[in-house]
Amino acid sequence: xxxxxxxxxxxxxxxxxxxxxxxxxxxxxxxxxxxxxxxxxxxxxxxxxxxxxxxxxxxxxxxxxxxxxxxxxxxxxxxxxxxxxxxxxxxxxxxxxxxxxxxxxxxxxxxxxxxxxxxxxxxxxxxxxxxxxxxxxxxxxxxxxxxxxxxxxxxxxxxxxxxxxxxxxxxxxxxxxxxxxxxxxxxxxxxxxxxxxxxxxxxxxxxxxxxxxxxxxxxxxxxxxxxxxxxxxxxxxxxxxxxxxxxxxxx
Amino acid sequence: xxxxxxxxxxxxxxxxxxxxxxxxxxxxxxxxxxxxxxxxxxxxxxxxxxxxxxxxxxxxxxxxxxxxxxxxxxxxxxxxxxxxxxxxxxxxxxxxxxxxxxxxxxxxxxxxxxxxxxxxxxxxxxxxxxxxxxxxxxxxxxxxxxxxxxxxxxxxxxxxxxxxxxxxxxxxxxxxxxxxxxxxxxxxxxxxxxxxxxxxxxxxxxxxxxxxxxxxxxxxxxxxxxxxxxxxxxxxxxxxxxxxxxxxxxxxxxxxxxxxxxxxxxxxxxxxxxxxxxxxxxxxxxxxxxxxxxxxxxxxxxxxxxxxxxxxxxxxxxxxxxxxxxxxxxxxxxxxxxxxxxxxxxxxxxxxxxxxxxxxxxxxxxxxxxxxxxxxxxxxxxxxxx
Numbered sequence: 225x226x227x228x229x230x231x232x233x234x235x236x237x238x239x240x241x242x243x244x245x246x247x248x249x250x251x252x253x254x255x256x257x258x259x260x261x262x263x264x265x266x267x268x269x270x271x272x273x274x275x276x277x278x279x280x281x282x283x284x285x286x287x288x289x290x291x292x293x294x295x296x297x298x299x300x301x302x303x304x305x306x307x308x309x310x311x312x313x314x315x316x317x318x319x320x321x322x323x324x325x326x327x328x329x330x331x332x333x334x335x336x337x338x339x340x341x342x343x344x345x346x347x348x349x350x351x352x353x354x355x356x357x358x359x360x361x362x363x364x365x366x367x368x369x370x371x372x373x374x375x376x377x378x379x380x381x382x383x384x385x386x387x388x389x390x391x392x393x394x395x396x397x398x399x400x401x402x403x404x405x406x407x408x409x410x411x412x413x414x415x416x417x418x419x420x421x422x423x424x425x426x427x428x429x430x431x432x433x434x435x436x437x438x439x440x441x442x443x444x445x446x447x448x449x450x451x452x453x454x455x456x457x458x459x460x461x462x463x464x465x466x467x468x469x470x471x472x473x474x475x
Numbered sequence: 476x477x478x479x480x481x482x483x484x485x486x487x488x489x490x491x492x493x494x495x496x497x498x499x500x501x502x503x504x505x506x507x508x509x510x511x512x513x514x515x516x517x518x519x520x521x522x523x524x525x526x527x528x529x530x531x532x533x534x535x536x537x538x539x540x541x542x543x544x545x546x547x548x549x550x551x552x553x554x555x556x557x558x559x560x561x562x563x564x565x566x567x568x569x570x571x572x573x574x575x576x577x578x579x580x581x582x583x584x585x586x587x588x589x590x591x592x593x594x595x596x597x598x599x600x601x602x603x604x605x606x607x608x609x610x611x612x613x614x615x616x617x618x619x620x621x622x623x624x625x626x627x628x629x630x631x632x633x634x635x636x637x638x639x640x641x642x643x644x645x646x647x648x649x650x651x652x653x654x655x656x657x658x659x660x661x662x663x664x665x666x667x668x669x670x671x672x673x674x675x676x677x678x679x680x681x682x683x684x685x686x687x688x689x690x691x692x693x694x695x696x697x698x699x700x701x702x703x704x705x706x707x708x709x710x711x712x713x714x715x716x717x718x719x720x721x722x723x724x725x726x727x728x729x730x731x732x733x734x735x736x737x738x739x740x741x742x743x744x745x746x747x748x749x750x751x752x753x754x755x756x757x758x759x760x761x762x763x764x765x766x767x768x769x770x771x772x773x774x775x776x777x778x779x780x781x782x783x784x785x786x787x788x789x790x791x792x793x794x795x796x797x798x799x800x801x802x803x804x805x806x807x808x809x810x811x812x813x814x815x816x817x818x819x820x821x822x823x824x825x826x827x828x829x830x831x832x833x834x835x836x837x838x839x840x841x842x843x844x845x846x847x848x849x850x851x852x853x854x855x856x857x858x859x860x861x
Binding site: 300301302303305310313314315317318343346347348349350351352367368369370371372373375376377378379380381384385386387388389408409410411462465466467 | 511512513514516518519520521523524578581582583584585587588590591593594596598599600601602605657658660661662663664740811812815816817818819821
């Protein structure tokens, strides 16, 4: 009797082991979708040219981004924003003064800074938000437990939490089926359109910006972003915090 | 020993039923939150932590009550705490369970909680907070149960428990330190970005924990007809006095740094807390209550005569709890988020469901305290009757 019980447990154990190995072997074959002509960089960075930006272009950028990523429009302070407009003073309060008449209330675009030293990644208890080798800070919507530590950690207010079920605010007919909708209770933010970059395309806001936003490899001395940063004066948001933000603003 | 929990007076059962009713209502509200998400709370894109996380912060402090008796008793041979220590340890068990529940109700995806264990991340302070809170819970259950069982059998506690008791001292310090580090290490939050966070957490904890313990001890005296001992309560009162002074001193230090340096990023949070900004003054009313209560309690407790009068001591302890609860449970978290990184000013006022869920968890905590204390006091009575 004792013997057969032991045998049974052994067999059950082997079966469980096999069961757990097989699906993972099968899973290993299907990696993330990556195109042959994906864009590569050591360090992606964005440069926003305030001279070329205007209200109309900014709205186009926002619309392109939010449509592409199925970002719901929620009419209260529990809303979701990936890229949005914010007055100069609010973005650069530490680099602003009372006589900056024109610029002070001028709206600027803001989004995740994809910091080189991202506090959100440091504080996340499950590695649901992480840095890629090329510097893009991404979210795993399926791992996030919704603790919102990353929102407290981000000094730029770049992160949004799904207080509501976002699908309630999305129109089924206008969904973009190439990008997942999120579920209630997870954090999300701009991803520098990593899924487009990996297919060889530029981020949606860059495409919509009519040349006002540049995107390129900061480690390549011949890239557009490097050249323009050498030629013109630019600002970073809260550089003193040491997060090393990678969205530059040409003034 | 647990059988002592099911033999009680009518009053005991009525109290348990009241608590169960509160828990039931809270659970109902939580079901609503599970269904509709955290949209039922007043949290938002800018103030992303609120009442729940603030209760975690406050209650981590209350859990310290045990160590404030363990240190005098085991390191200084202060025997007055021998009878009462078990109450402190059981209170720590209840408060830590409340802390963990407040973390769970704050999660957007509570069913994924296990991910914290599946993908352990040492760079995250929240990971360490989980480790130290669960560890402290385990230590107090183990120590409390083993020592109580030994007492019941009229033998000394087993020798192997001693290392755990000594370990519980630094471990208690760690739960405040790590919880303070949740906030103190965030680059963009100037209000929290100060080395005084952990010390001030410890100070307010060592004031609030023993203050609650004194009040509950008085309640036990009345309702359970069991006196934890005058000397123990007087020793606790002294601890509350010292800790309260340190807590107020540290707040003063923080205010000085902000006010004298006049660095706007630091100062704005304190202005918001005590005077309100851009018409958002709701919080400042509470903060003045907190400060006045704290200072009055100190003025009362400084005089030994006041401490020796039970009524005055109880009143002062209530003031201590009001002061520390408002400071930790309301002010500290909200003022860390406001002004926002975009320099916006907002008011956070918790919603009905948020408050009901919070009360429900407090109900669970008091239920655990009641049952565990019933057992602990029952055993003590049994020993002392022979």
